Amino acid sequence: MSNQITITLPDSSTISVEKGKTVYDAVGVISKGLQKAAVCAEVDGKLTDLSAVLEKNVKLKVLTFDTPQGRDVYWHSASHLMAQAIRRVFPGAKFAIGPSIDTGFYYDVDIEKNLVPEDLEKIEAEMRKISGEDLEITREEISKADAIKRFKDKGEIYKVEMLEEMDADTVSLYHQGEFYDLCRGPHLRRTSDIRAFKLVSVAGAYWRGDEKNKMLQRVYGVAFPSDKELKKHIELIEEAKKRDHRKLGRELDLFSFSNDVGAGLPLWHPNGAVLRFIIDKFETNEHLKRGYRLFGVPHIARSTLYEISGHLGFYTENMYSPIQIDGQDYYLKPMNCPSQIQIFNSSMKSYRDLPYRAFEMGTVYRYERSGVLHGLTRVRGFTQDDAHIFCREDQIVDEIQEVLDFTLYMLEVFGFSEKNIYLSTRPEKAVGTDANWEIATAALKSALEKNNIAYTIDPGEGVFYGPKIDVKIKDAIGREWQCSTIQVDFNLPERFDISYVGSDGQKHRPIMIHRALLGSLERFIGILIEHYSGKFPVWLAPVQVMLLSVSEDEAAAVESLKSKLMADEIRAESDIRGESIGYKVRDAITKKIPYIAVIGKKEIEEGTVSFRKRGENKPQSMKLDEFKGMIHEAVQKRTVF
C-alpha cells in the first residue's frame, strides 16, 4: 500500500507503519516495553522527538535512558519541568540556560529571592504536580524574529540575548501546558515521563560563566525513570560522602589544616606522613631502577631564574609575591624545572649522556584562588613526583613510550586499572614556534599510537610551553581524577640555552620532557583515601597491626612483640589500656587497621598470634613467624582486602 512506509532498524530488520504515524507509534510496533522505555530516537542519524511524524522510509534507532543521548534528553526535559515549576512558584523568574550535565541537570535562573532548601522542596513538589498533570510536550518552529518578540514581551532578557546571537532563521520552542522554552530539543513526550527526580542543590553561577556578568542562581537536580534508580544514585552520593578524604583524614589521623599555618597548606600527622614516606620510597626506587638520577633543589630561587624561564611572564598569577633578601627578589618556586635545569647545565653533557632523566619529589607553591581550595586535592603547597628528561629529538617518541609505560604501571600498583588518556594541544596563550608545536604534538601522538593506547584530543588544553598527555584514573566508585601528565617542551632548553655535544663535536639543543606520574602527592593521597575509603592495602596501611593485651599481665609481652614486628619492618602499634578486649577491638576496627591481634595467656604460652583480618570477624591463630610471613607476603603482593 502506498501510504505504508518502511522503517529500518539498526539490526537491518524492517517494520512497516502507516505514513503520518509518529516515531512513538513506530516504536510500539517493535515492542511495547521499548515504547515505554524510549526517550527519543535517531531518525536517519538525526536526534528526534518521539512525537515527530514519519513521512517517508527512514532508518530508526531508539534511544533509552541507558544511552548517553537518551540520558541527556531525559535530564534536559527534567530541567524544563523544573523551570516550569519554578515559574509557577516564583512568577518573576527569568531563565538563562538549563542543560543536562554528567550528573543530572541544572537551570540558571534570575530570581530576586535567594533560594533556600525549603524553596527547592516547594519547587520539587510543584514538579511532582506537573508530572502528575501529564502535560503533552510539543515542538513549535517559529522565525527567530517572532521568538525574539515573544521572549521580549515576557521579559526573558537572557533568552533574547541568546536568540540575538543565533544565526538560524527559525528556532524551535517546546511547550508543556502554560510553559514554553527556547530549545533545540528533542524532548520527552509528556511531563509524566519524568518520574523520579530530586533537586540537589543551589549555587551561584555567572551568566555565561563570566565573572563580570550578573550572578544567577543555578538549581541542580537529577532525574531517573524509576525510584529505584534515583535511590541508587542518592546512595552513590552518600557513599562518596562517606569516603570523603577530608572526613577520613581526620578520623584516621592522617592530616589536618591549621588556620594559623594557612589555607591550602596541609599538615601531615604521623599516619599520613608515613603514607607519604611509603609512596616516596617506593616511587623513588622505581625511578632509580629505570635509570633516573635524583635531583634536589631549594624551595626559593632568584627572580632572574624565573625571568629566564618565562614564568614571571606566563605564570605570575599563580606565583607568590617576592621575598626580599639582600636587595634581591626571591620567589617561592612554582615549578621545579628551572632549578633542575641548573643542575643539568652545571657540567658539559655529551650525546652519550642522553637521554638524561632527572627525578625529584619536588615541592612547589602555587597561588590558588581561595574559593578553589579543597582538602588535599587542591592545595597551595604540594609535592610533585617530578622528572625532566633531556633528550634528542629522535629520542622523544621512545622516551614518551617508556614514560607512558611507567605511568600505567604506577597507577596499576596503586589499584587504578581504569584510565582515560587525553592529548592536549596548543592553547591560545603559548610560546614557541608552530613547527616545534607540530613536532611535539606528533611525537606524543605517535607514542600513544605505537602503544595502541586509545585517547581523546583535548583541543587548546596544553601548557603554555608545549602539548601534553594527561592520564585520568577512575576510582572505586567511578569518579575520574587527573593525576599523570607528560609534556614536551622546546621552550625552556631554548631559554636557558642548554646544550649537549654531539658526535660531530658540535653543540646541539636537547628537548625536555616534563612529567609527573602520580601528579601531586597530596592530591594522590586524597584520591587514594577515597578510592580505598580509608581501608588501605597492607603495604600502604599506616598501621598494619594493632596488638591488644587481654589484661595487664600481657602488657610487657605485647610491647616486646611490637618491637619484634617493628624490627621486621612491620608497622605495629599496641593498646595495653585497662579496657575490655571488646572495647579495644572496636577501637582498632574503626581505625580500619588490616590486622588486629589479641595477645592473652594462651598466645604467650604457645608463641602464637590470634588475629582478625579487616573485614572478617572470626579470629584465627598462627605462630608468630607464620604471622610475620603472611604480612610480608601481603605487602609484597600488595594484596587488597
Place this chain on the structure above:
RNA sequence: GCUGGCGUAGCUCAACCGGUAGAGCAGCUGAUUUGUAAUCAGCAUGUUGGGGGUUCAAGUCCUCUCGCCAGCUCCA
C-alpha cells in the same frame, strides 16, 4: 576572586524573640583484669575563629578580617 551558606570543647552537635554556654563520644582519675564491635563511677573541658562596634547585657545584632562548605571561574 565572585555568589550563597557556615564557624560553639579534640570530634559530632544543642542553647526560645539578645539575659555572659550544654550533651554524647574522645581525654584524665579511680575501681574493674577483662578472650574479639563500647565495664562502671567520678573529673575537667571553652578568650563561642579573631578584631572592632551597638546595647544595661552579645554565641545570638552590625562591621572588618581569617578559615570552612557548595557552586562559578581556574587547575596537579
